Amino acid sequence: MSKVRIYTLAKDLGVENQRMLEILDGLGVSYKSVSSTIEEETVDLIKQILAEESTEAATETVAAEAAPAVSAPEAPAKAGSDDVAPVASSEAPAASATAEIPHRAPVVTIMGHVDHGKTSLLDYIRKTKVAAKEAGGITQHVGAFEAQTSKGRIVFIDTPGHEAFTTIRARGANVADIAIIVIAADDSLMPQTREAIAHAQAAKVPMIIAINKVDLPQADPDRVKTDLTQLNLVPEEYGGDLVVVPVSAKTGEGVEELLEYISLTAELEDLRADPKAAFGGVIIEGRVDRQQGVLATVMVQEGTLHVGDFLVVGENYGKIKAMNDSNGARIKEAGPSTPVQILGFSDVPNSGEKVASAKNEHAAREVVASRQSDRRDVENARVQRRKTLEEMMGPLSEDRTVNLIVRADSQGSVEAIQGILARKETDAVKLNVMLAGIGAPTEGDVLLASTAEAHILCFSVTAPAGVKKIADNKGIDLKSFRIIYEMIDEVDRLIKGNLEPVFEEKYLGRAEVRMVIRHPKNGNIAGSYITDGSFKRNAKAKVTRGKETVYEGTIVGLKRFKDDVREVKNGFECGVNLDWEGVMEGDIIEASEMVEVIPA
Template sequence: MSKVRIYTLAKDLGVENARMLEILDGLGVSYKSVSSTIEEDTVELIKQILAEEQAEGTSAEATAEPTVQAPAEQATPEQPAAAPVPQAKAAPVTDAQGDGGTSEVPHRAPVVTIMGHVDHGKTSLLDYIRKTKVAAKEAGGITQHVGAFEAKTSKGKIVFIDTPGHEAFTTIRARGANVADIAIIVIAADDSLMPQTREAIAHAQAAKVPMIVAINKVDLPQADPERVKTDLTQLNLVPEEYGGDLVVVPVSARTGEGVEDLLEYISLTAELEDLRADPRAAFGGVVIEGKVDKQAGVLATVMVQEGTLHVGDFLVVGENYGKIKAMTDSAGARIKEAGPSTPVQILGFSEVPSSGEKVQSAKNEHAAREVVAGRVDTRRDAENARVQRRLTLEEMMGPLGSVRTVNLILRADTQGSVEAIQGILARKESDDVKINVMLAGIGAPTEGDVLLASTAEATILCFSVTPSGGVKKVADSKGVDIKSFRIIYELIDEVDRLIKGNVEPVFEEKYLGRAEVRMVIRHPKSGNIAGSYVRDGSLKRNAKARVLRGKEVVYEGTIIGLKRFKDDVREVQTGFECGINIDWNDVMEGDIIEASEMVEVEQA
């Protein structure tokens, strides 16, 4: 029985890919990718459903009451009404001109980043796409490397971030900005998964962006794409051919084989993501990179994410601002404006902005200065607040009662050690705590590990390997914990401590002892002190206290002080006399003071 890909069928029937997935979902067949294939009988069923929908639409239009404005559109037996054309759901926005109307937010081009292991062909793939898909333009004005480029395809524009390497990708994300919509993981067909491949996948998963795997170098005699697909399943990434939802495309950056397929898959993924941006909205963007040019001065590459950028606009980045004196597109040509999903190089900043910093526009220089002044005040207030107060338990660990996740990055000396530790960790999970090993690899931790840990609030655990001084320095600067162990059970004990810190603690009250008040001593500074005799158990400083008068509890508070003669003590045992200071001055002779404390209950 023949099969057909979902997106091919959608194209043939004139239906949106998203609508096709909706129909399949209604049939109880769920697909995450439109590149998946379906059986011929399912195809016939889809055609039948669409035909019924079309017939219903025709019937509804034919029986609709005629209107004065358009009587000619009424259906007649001689001329039946036209069938409705399936349309994608529009995303309405208020008209920017303020006339109260609405219009559809247009789609924008996808922004793609390419990541993977060194020497697997990331740069070669970018170079091939740039060479074959970028229209040649005469470079005018500032002809500098923009850090991104636009590729023209049959499906529209695709923007590639020309900074291959997951460190750059994560550096941008570390500042709270997500630039890329889709991540391409490049894996060499003759090498399969390597340490940096696993790192790149972990970074893409942490960013929660769709992934497409490009198996490069398939033109080599020793290429083995099937091995790559099998190895991917070890990371719980199952290719579509194996029944999963991971799109895997064989390519050759040298010959161009499969590159058109890769571009089509990118466009299909972007269509499913329904990427939209309003060019009339307030401007918003992200810095991809910044540098100082000896001739031009400070240059910043900005990705426009919302709105439209114009020469002469004032921009605010962090606690600095500037005025756009000139803009250059990815081909080196001077431009006067740039809309969503457009990378531009900007001349006009006085200081070099950092990658990942968010950019916003201001009406004029005065407004820009006000925004900067407000940010400075906000930062100072936040710094002062951090000094003055402690974080609450909920702020440190998240809302109580929810499932907590302990994010870990694991580094060990051998693959055997990695697998053994992962096996033990898998048995440590519970209904309350999930252990998420974001990355597990052989060798000492890298700066890339630290960047990933800083964005995901992860702890780096090392077994029989130690980080370099440079990595330690970066970790300290970013507040990332790197912990090294030589004994595997010490590492597991550390994981237990992390788990314990992520489980809502359960406390119960434990009885300590009681004392009888035999006299009340009036003290000018400390207030009333109860001269007492400990009848059973013991009393401790800072313990909870209940004062009983007969059978009635007249007060509940805390023991703020204990004395034996003139000495302050922490605890007084049965049979000894002491002075008890509680935060209440109405204690009387004959009262009984009961002490208790809250202790954490061990949880299975």
């Protein structure tokens, strides 16, 4: 029995993809995405449902046209009626605010191994989807271009390569909405392919695999799909949810289908941006032109950019003197998902730096001065911020995952290490090897580790001095080992450090309240005598009155005479501040603290 793809059926029937998925949900049909296939029997049911909906809609229209017009009764006038909002506008759907924000074009980056056809694919799309008169010299001017398709506009970042992609992300900017991983059909997965996939996964952007060079006699797309499963990436036709499209950048085969999948993915991601919001954007690239001066390519992400606006990038600012679109044409304004080239900065901005607008030059200077002051404070302090337990390990209710990048001297060593790591996983801590390769760690590894909070472990290879320095500056854990057992010990340490700590309550001491002191600022203070153990500030406290527990909380303060103290021991008198007004003479206070249980 033949099958049909959901999005193809939706297109043929003139129905939105989202509506098609709603019908399938109502029928109880399982699917992974709009590119999944369904049986002909299901197609017949869908057509029947749509036909019934069409009939009902037509009947309602006829009835409405036949019904006589009835005027609504005029509401009686009330005193102060000017202060009352009209009934029609008194309530609005909660989701209306989101629905009113228009959709924006998806921004796509293309990555993969060298010589697998990334640039060729971009060139083919550019030549066929950009008007011929506008196509010339695009890459010389703007590091992005816009393609017009039957599904609308798609923006491609014309800086292929995972290093450029991750450099931007390392500065906290998320530019790309979708990543296309190009894999040659005659070569399958290569080291840079695995790196590109790891970078896309770290960025948490949807991935589409484009198997290129399918026109070659030696092409073997099935081998590529099988190899992908080794990375836990399962193509849709194998029962997974990974979109895989065979293409040829030479003949154009499959390119239309690839663009269709990009549009479908963007539709499901529901990409929106408010052109009326405050401007926000990201630097794609910057350079110096001998004739014009500093040129910067900016991707508009939110709001609208106008010629004459003041922009702030890092510790620099500038006024837009001129602005070109991706075709090189002069424009006066640019909305969301629009790459533009700007003339107006005095210094070349770095890729990935965030761009904001300012009302005027004075406001721009104030922002820059504030950022410079903050930087100087950080440089003078040189104190690394201490992370809280939750920041270091994530919310305690979640499973821990330790991200690792592994480098070794040979493929055999890599495979052996991966086998050891697989056996080291526990139910509480998962080891995620984002990247495993041969040779010394690279700057790209450090960038990936920075964005994914990963540790870099090297066996029998040493990081170059430059890479080691970058890792130190970014605070990345990069360690090299010559003995395999030392690496295993390090993995054990990482696992132990990510286990949820176990605490138990430890008894500290007991005190008898002998008088209650009324303090104008601190409230009631329990004048107490320590009869056993000791009391500590910030310890837990339990107050009992006879056999009843009347309070459980914290010792917020301890005093000996007029002095604040951290601890008071057995046999001494002290003032105990419980931040509770109900304490009475004769009450018994027990102090305890939570201590971590160190496993043997």
